[in-house]
Amino acid sequence: MSSLQTDTSPTIPAPSTPSDGPTSRSHSEKGDSPASHPAGLDSTASPAELLLSATKDARQIIRLVQCSTCSRILRDPITLPCGQTLCKTCIPETHLRTNISWPATANRLQGFNCPFEDCRKEHAIGDCSVDVTLNKVLDIVRTAVEQARALTEGAAVSTHVAIQNPWEVAGLPTLEEKDALSQVVRGGRIVSTYTLAETGSLRYECEVSYTAVGASEEEVTQIDSDAFLRLKECVRTEMDCQICYALYLDPFTTTCGHTFCRHCIHQVLSSSEHCPICRRALLIQRQVNSASAPANARLTKMINGFWADVVSVRAETVRAERQAELAGEYDIPIFVCTLAFPAMPTFLHVFEPRYRLMMRRVVDADRTFGMVRPERPSVAGGAPFSEIGTLLRIVNIEFFPDGRSLLETVGVSRFRVTRHGVLDGYVVGQVEQIDDVGLAEEEAMEISETMRGQGVQDFTQRGEREASATPLSPQSPATPTHSTVLTLADLDTKSTRDLLDIGIGFVTRMRGQSVSWLAGRVLAVFGECPTDPTLFPWWFASVLPVSDDEKCRLLGTSSVRQRMKICCRWIVEWESSRW
Missing domain, CATH: 2.30.130.40 (LON domain-like)
Incomplete structure (x- = not known):
């Protein structure tokens, strides 16, 4: 006797612009975001609701390793700053990012618009590296599927897979009149679904129904259960944070492609600016929140689907530790x-x-x-x-x-x-x-303010300017570094690099006038004038004789650009003899 098993989900992403799909049916029904599940610290769904079943969720299991852009199994996966993942070859065409003067490194002057509907922001190429953990997981999944396929070849077990229209599955009217596509594929549900995705025959947003061929329902269920168990055991070896050596909790992937628990990488960055694995400098803040730097959505869904019960216990332990810290002695x-x-x-x-x-x-x-x-x-x-x-x-x-x-x-x-x-x-x-805002927000602030100074009122006009625009860079400032008619109103529309040049130019002129606050003994303590805008405001506030109330403003700021504008305002007022 043949058996029919349907794997459907009430919430189906729009076919035209797919995003990473739901982790499980209960996940979709609740409308939860991945960051709110046990892989993070807050949970609105029970572990039992999040765990995937080999027999009921074969489509969801394969969707975890399927690219939502090209619908094939992920190849050289890139996890974007928004937490979504796609193949390296699926990254949209890059363009020159304009009106950015800091840091203006080569890999940050090239960018692209995020293809995911829930983001659509501009990402810098420098923030996108191959996801090391997910890349290893894909190799493990590929090997596990090949082993499962080999085990079923002798038993002649196949699955009749019917690919369904995603709109009809969602109960929505559709203009498409095509019948569901059907294929008989060697292997159980997991193996057959992987094969279709691997060959590009299964769109990411499509649901499927299964009919066992050449075996009973009990036999197919056992085959899929064994394959899923082996898959989870193999994948588990790559799911430990390399700082705490425990299962990822709120997995955060850095710009260099390595993944850590969010709270673990926060602790490391309190005393270092480098990735604990590759030692690459990380341009992220220690307490960057999940809204501006989301967790790795694919790994979060995988962890929830495979080990929600385990990570839920760990999340409770971490939560209890944090509460104990708050209730304990002072920091x-x-x-x-x-x-x-x-x-x-x-x-x-x-x-x-x-x-x-x-x-x-x-x-x-x-x-x-x-x-x-x-x-x-x-x-x-x-x-x-x-x-x-x-x-x-x-x-x-x-x-x-x-x-x-x-x-x-x-x-x-x-x-x-x-x-x-x-x-x-x-x-x-x-x-x-x-902590400061992230580097992407810093760049967005500079783009917005400098474009406003150039008369561009809306970002929709930006594309018309990009063909002829030249990016601002440290080597070629677009405006004079100092003007005798510089006003406070001018500062808002200056590039970050121009603001730094104004500050350095002022220090140079003051040293030429031999002011007392730039005497040799002062420089011996605080060092020479820095050329890095992240350091210049702190150095300038340390040596410039302005009121403590003014200097205190710097401590509460959240961006490098904001601090540079405060320092340049001091300069304008100093040279206007207001101090």
Whole structure:
């Protein structure tokens, strides 16, 4: 007797612009995004609903390794910054990205428009590398399918596969009058579906129904169950984070193509800017959120479909650990003293008994502490210091016999105090790190503002300008670096590179005038004027004699461009004799 098994899903992506499909039927019915499932930290579906079945979800299993653009099995998979994946050859035609002056590296001046409907943003080629983990998984899946196919050849097991119109499956009217395409393919449901996708005979958005040929339903069920079990066991070997060595939790794929748990890579980037595997510099922020940098959608769906029960337990463990951290002791000791900036040195003379004790404990721990400046409370009972400060790391310390000490520290990162208390006379607090927007958002900000300065009011006009436009670059600034008639209004429409040139030009002129705040001893402490816009604002704020209120504005900013505009405003006002 033959058996009929239908694999359908109520929610079907539009055939014209497919996106990565649902993980399972329950997933589609709830309308959940991959980031909200157990592979992340929040879950609205139970693990049982997310787990895939070898007999009921053969189509969904193969869809996990099928390109939604060309409908074939993924080849050289590229995971985009939006979290979606496609074949390397399916990347749309690239174009020259205009109105970008920083960082303006060769691989960031070429870009393309994302083909996925839920994104459609412009991605830089430099942010797109072959997904190392997914590429290994594809090799494993291919080998597992070949082994399963070989096991069924002697038994003469085949499957009659009927490819259905996706609109009819969704219960929607269609103008297509073609009958469902049917083929008899060697192997069970998983193997036959993979074969059709491999040969390009099965569109990504199409659903299928199965009829066993040459075997009973029980035999086919056993064949598919065995194949799926072997597949999961083999794939599991590539699903461990190389930082925590546990199953990926909220898998985040970096621009170099390596994947880690999001919270693991955050911890690494707190003390390093390089990928733990390939050592390539990572242009992402430590606390980049899932909205601006989504998780790897394919790996998330695969993890949910294969091991939702396991990762759900792990997610609960991590959640409990975080809650314990929030309910426990305060994060860091806080020195209420002066302003400090990231990447800049700060020298301290510690003589108060409470801070002597604090420094002894800091040295015995991780040699880091927070620095905030004193500030009058804005409300009754408020903190007598600024809520925004800088995390400092001790580089050198010299203790004196009377208990005093001299410290040389360097700024690590910025933070915001969320709650605070007092321990043995000094302030301790719980803090959250302040980070910049991602590089893509930084570039988008520059494009928007410089195009507005060029009279382009809408991005729809951009395509008309690209053919004749020339990208701004560090080597060829498009506008003069300094103008005696420069106004505050001009700053918004300057490129980031022009803003840096204005700052460097000002420093050069001031050194020519031998101003006291650029004396040799000052430069010996803070170094020469940097030519990197990520460092220039912190250096400039350290040496320029402007008010602390003005300097404090830098600590709360979220972009390099924003800080450069603040520094250039100081320059305009300085040269207008307002200071």
